[in-house]
Amino acid sequence: MSATAVAPIRLVSIGKRYSGTKALDDVSVEVAGGTVHALVGANGAGKSTLGKIVGGVIRPDDGELFVDDRLVRYSSPREARTDGIATIAQELAPVPQMTVIENVFLGIEPRRSGLVQRRQMRTRYQELVSQWGFELDGQVKVGALRTADKQKVEILRAVACEARVIVMDEPTSSLTSVETKTLHRMIRTLRESGRTIVYVSHFLDEVLELADTVTVLRSGRLVRTGPAAAETEQTLVAGMFGVAAEAEHFEKPQGSTAPVLLEVSGLHRKGVLADVSLQIRAGEIVGLAGLVGSGRSELARAIAGADPIDRGTIAVDGTTRHIRSPADAMAAGMAFLPESRKDDGLFMELSLASNTTFADLRAVASRFGVLRRAVEREKSRSLLKSLSVEPPNPSMRVANLSGGNQQKVLFARWLFRNPRVLILDEPTRGVDVAARAAIHRLINDLAAQGTAVLLISSEIEEVLGLAHRVLVMRLGSITREFGADPPLDAVMEAAFGLGGSPTT
Amino acid sequence: MSATQPPDPTVPDAVAAGDNVSPETIAAPRVRWQRRIKAEHVRDYGIVVFAIGLFIYFSVASSVFLTKNNLLNLVFQNATIGVAATAVTLTIIAGNFDLSLGSIFVLAEVLAAWAAVHWGVWWAFPVALAAGAAMGAINGVLVTKLRINAFLATLASALTFGGIAVGVTHGGLLITPSSSVFTFLGQNRVAGVQYPVIIFAVVAIVLQLVLAATVFGRHLYGVGGNRDAARLSGIKVDRTVIITFVITGAACGLAGLIDASTTGSGSSDMSGLGGQLALLAIAGVALGGTSIFGGVGSVWRTVLGVLILGMITNGFDLLAVPDYWQDVVRGILIVSAVGISSVVDRR
Numbered sequence: 001m002s003a004t005a006v007a008p009i010r011l012v013s014i015g016k017r018y019s020g021t022k023a024l025d026d027v028s029v030e031v032a033g034g035t036v037h038a039l040v041g042a043n044g045a046g047k048s049t050l051g052k053i054v055g056g057v058i059r060p061d062d063g064e065l066f067v068d069d070r071l072v073r074y075s076s077p078r079e080a081r082t083d084g085i086a087t088i089a090q091e092l093a094p095v096p097q098m099t100v101i102e103n104v105f106l107g108i109e110p111r112r113s114g115l116v117q118r119r120q121m122r123t124r125y126q127e128l129v130s131q132w133g134f135e136l137d138g139q140v141k142v143g144a145l146r147t148a149d150k151q152k153v154e155i156l157r158a159v160a161c162e163a164r165v166i167v168m169d170e171p172t173s174s175l176t177s178v179e180t181k182t183l184h185r186m187i188r189t190l191r192e193s194g195r196t197i198v199y200v201s202h203f204l205d206e207v208l209e210l211a212d213t214v215t216v217l218r219s220g221r222l223v224r225t226g227p228a229a230a231e232t233e234q235t236l237v238a239g240m241f242g243v244a245a246e247a248e249h250f251e252k253p254q255g256s257t258a259p260v261l262l263e264v265s266g267l268h269r270k271g272v273l274a275d276v277s278l279q280i281r282a283g284e285i286v287g288l289a290g291l292v293g294s295g296r297s298e299l300a301r302a303i304a305g306a307d308p309i310d311r312g313t314i315a316v317d318g319t320t321r322h323i324r325s326p327a328d329a330m331a332a333g334m335a336f337l338p339e340s341r342k343d344d345g346l347f348m349e350l351s352l353a354s355n356t357t358f359a360d361l362r363a364v365a366s367r368f369g370v371l372r373r374a375v376e377r378e379k380s381r382s383l384l385k386s387l388s389v390e391p392p393n394p395s396m397r398v399a400n401l402s403g404g405n406q407q408k409v410l411f412a413r414w415l416f417r418n419p420r421v422l423i424l425d426e427p428t429r430g431v432d433v434a435a436r437a438a439i440h441r442l443i444n445d446l447a448a449q450g451t452a453v454l455l456i457s458s459e460i461e462e463v464l465g466l467a468h469r470v471l472v473m474r475l476g477s478i479t480r481e482f483g484a485d486p487p488l489d490a491v492m493e494a495a496f497g498l499g500g501s502p503t504t
Numbered sequence: 505m506s507a508t509q510p511p512d513p514t515v516p517d518a519v520a521a522g523d524n525v526s527p528e529t530i531a532a533p534r535v536r537w538q539r540r541i542k543a544e545h546v547r548d549y550g551i552v553v554f555a556i557g558l559f560i561y562f563s564v565a566s567s568v569f570l571t572k573n574n575l576l577n578l579v580f581q582n583a584t585i586g587v588a589a590t591a592v593t594l595t596i597i598a599g600n601f602d603l604s605l606g607s608i609f610v611l612a613e614v615l616a617a618w619a620a621v622h623w624g625v626w627w628a629f630p631v632a633l634a635a636g637a638a639m640g641a642i643n644g645v646l647v648t649k650l651r652i653n654a655f656l657a658t659l660a661s662a663l664t665f666g667g668i669a670v671g672v673t674h675g676g677l678l679i680t681p682s683s684s685v686f687t688f689l690g691q692n693r694v695a696g697v698q699y700p701v702i703i704f705a706v707v708a709i710v711l712q713l714v715l716a717a718t719v720f721g722r723h724l725y726g727v728g729g730n731r732d733a734a735r736l737s738g739i740k741v742d743r744t745v746i747i748t749f750v751i752t753g754a755a756c757g758l759a760g761l762i763d764a765s766t767t768g769s770g771s772s773d774m775s776g777l778g779g780q781l782a783l784l785a786i787a788g789v790a791l792g793g794t795s796i797f798g799g800v801g802s803v804w805r806t807v808l809g810v811l812i813l814g815m816i817t818n819g820f821d822l823l824a825v826p827d828y829w830q831d832v833v834r835g836i837l838i839v840s841a842v843g844i845s846s847v848v849d850r851r
Contacts, residue, residue, distance in 0.1 A: 304736075306735075306736055325738075326735055326736045327739070327740060330738040331738075336736060338733075343730075343732060344730075344732045344736055345730075345736075346733060347726050347729040347730050347733060348729065349725075349729050349800050350725060350726070350729060354725070358722070358726055358734075358737050359737040361719040361722055362719065365719050369718045369719040370719075371717050
């Protein structure tokens with residue numbers, strides 16, 4: 001790094017431990033001002049932790065953090081914010097009961113003699129929105145927004161407080177391709193206006209497209225920091241894993257005649273789902289593509305009994321089932337992996353074993369409902385091992401795992417039940433390349449063993465890579481159906497409602 | 505407990521090895537980041553160390569404290585609180601709250617006495633337990649089916665139950681027939697141990713086992729830790745929550761029965777234990793380290809919390825410390841215990 005460029009952020013020998021495991025070990029990085037600096041690494045490599053240290057979200061155990069060559073010790077994100085460092089977290093945390101505008105200006109409300117100047121706030125909001133090219137109604141309560149829009153709120157919040165440095169932790173993991181492009185445009189504008197972006201991501205193509213400098217981490221250690229122009233996806237992967245990861249390719253069986261395992265007809269929920277029907281055969285992976293808000297997740301939740309329906313029938317293996325709760329769906333042989341592992345999935349305070357067995361505790365209990373701990377530990381250990389959860393320690397708290405490993409634990413809970421129908425909503429969100437490949441292989445294997453899989457993902461590539469059939473949803477109904485490996489453009493067009501007549 | 509002091513940022517980074525450093529000092533968050541693993545131990549087991557320390561202190565400071573009679577008395581005096589507190593631990597772990605413990609206790613006691621007077625002494629037992637369970641069920645239904653916040657629901661039901669109790673007794677006492685069938689529970693001993701002490705021990709052990717070793721107990725942690733995830737995992741959340749309220753109600757009924765049997769009467773007077781039961785029980789739960797937000801905790805912690813509060817009363821009485829100090833110390837203690845765990849969790 002040249003001596004003339006003033007580094008606004010310098011991390012020296014940073015170390016951080018969680019319950020004895022080293023999340024970061026002796027990591028030193030300089031982030032130059034006015035650049036996009038990407039942090040890449042596998043899940044558990046420490047990239048999120050490093051980002052959080054910069055943003056004041058976590059304090060390091062060892063090492064020093066310099067901002068503008070001044071030694072700082074942040075004990076809260078608020079302290080970092082006063083130095084102009086804002087964090088946009090992976091797990092978004094706006095105040096759901098407040099409106100978009102109130103969230104954006106939370107803590108920095110324009111005020112006069114202690115009173116919030118609401119009109120001024122609205123005007124400033126309009127300025128911000130038009131300046132950054134967002135379309136977002138400021139009066140809506142944040143709780144009613146989809147994840148993608150919540151993220152926009154967070155980004156607006158960062159620019160509203162005039163942050164000089166913005167730490168973005170996996171900002172695109174819940175965005176559609178179009179929204180990702182918008183975000184990238186914003187990031188470039190931010191950089192041109194002299195701001196620094198610390199970009200934590202596992203999407204290597206994004207990193208290469210966007211970043212000036214890349215820092216590669218592996219198992220909590222620094223591999224290298226260098227200009228992004230000198231890297232390729234292969235070199236990054238090699239740096240992250242030490243070896244080149246193999247590309248995934250899945251054979252898709254044609255014209256299955258296996259019996260239909262899941263049959264949904266005329267599923268309707270006012271304003272959300274419009275008479276949706278679909279069939280999935282044993283061993284088939286049906287992909288559900290569509291924009292955020294198209295009703296993909298809502299369809300999954302309705303089938304799984306998580307949300308109520310107005311009418312429609314669900315049959316599993318030829319038998320019509322009255323599904324009024326998740327318990328009913330489970331009794332019918334279904335398993336549902338929800339969209340947000342933090343909100344709807346994991347019990348953060350409980351152990352890996354408890355999280356694994358929670359949906360089927362009877363399997364590890366005696367007749368009178370007394371748990372057999374040793375059996376539970378052994379069964380969960382072997383399942384966690386087969387999913388390559390690292391570390392496969394059943395008594396560890398799930399909160400101490402990295403995102404990808406947490407996702408695998410959630411998978412473990414549902415595989416523990418040996419479901420016949422598996423409904424997956426964003427199964428690889430916030431998961432690194434290796435864990436992702438492992439999960440893809442797992443889904444493929446489960447289908448090969450006869451499980452019927454409904455796969456939902458905001459990444460169309462993921463759907464296309466795995467699905468034997470692709471259904472496209474738009475405005476609450478299924479508008480197009482494709483066979484295996486359809487052209488990406490056609491699926492995108494269908495999702496946006498362009499071209500082609502709807503087939504139902 | 506020296507950990508109640510705010511962490512001192514001026515303490516030098518190098519805490520020299522071999523220095524006479526108490527575990528609490530190491531726990532102070534800013535002393536040395538490397539030692540933080542131990543902070544979790546202080547949070548999880550500090551209360552055990554503190555209880556032992558307090559026990560030793562009183563044993564040394566007072567010649568009477570460490571006698572069989574005094575210790576049995578200590579537990580005897582806290583048995584009713586203990587029964588209610590161990591049960592409400594389940595409700596709290598499942599993510600709810602119950603402020604009506606005292607009113608359930610009083611109404612169950614009054615109804616038990618009424619039944620003893622009008623129907624015969626044996627009726628007191630089923631009536632107290634059933635009345636308590638029924639009141640708990642009402643709380644549970646208010647909280648789950650009507651979705652009323654547990655604080656408000658149980659505050660309102662507490663007023664109602666308390667009012668009914670006054671109505672039944674016309675504001676006075678219901679003196680039960682002086683039958684040994686009725687009073688043996690509160691006034692007799694087995695092998696020198698008072699019945700209430702045995703009941704407290706049995707209730708605590710049973711509830712601890714239910715919580716730690718059964719499917720139902722695990723479900724409570726799940727429901728309290730992440731309600732949505734529990735529902736998506738097939739748990740009947742409402743039913744689970746109602747059961748915790750019923751258990752708590754029945755336990756308060758049992759506590760009321762013990763009290764009625766001890767005094768040989770049913771009193772609707774809320775200025776006594778009835779008025780304080782909810783707060784004392786919840787104080788014991790919190791002091792033990794069970795999270796008020798649900799999902800974390802255990803029954804043995806509550807037993808410890810209740811006994812620590814009891815020890816302070818007992819020990820201070822023996823040492824002739826003025827009464828008001830007991831409340832001051834208990835208050836500070838609860839704040840420090842909860843404060844330490846929150847500081848450790850927040851780091």
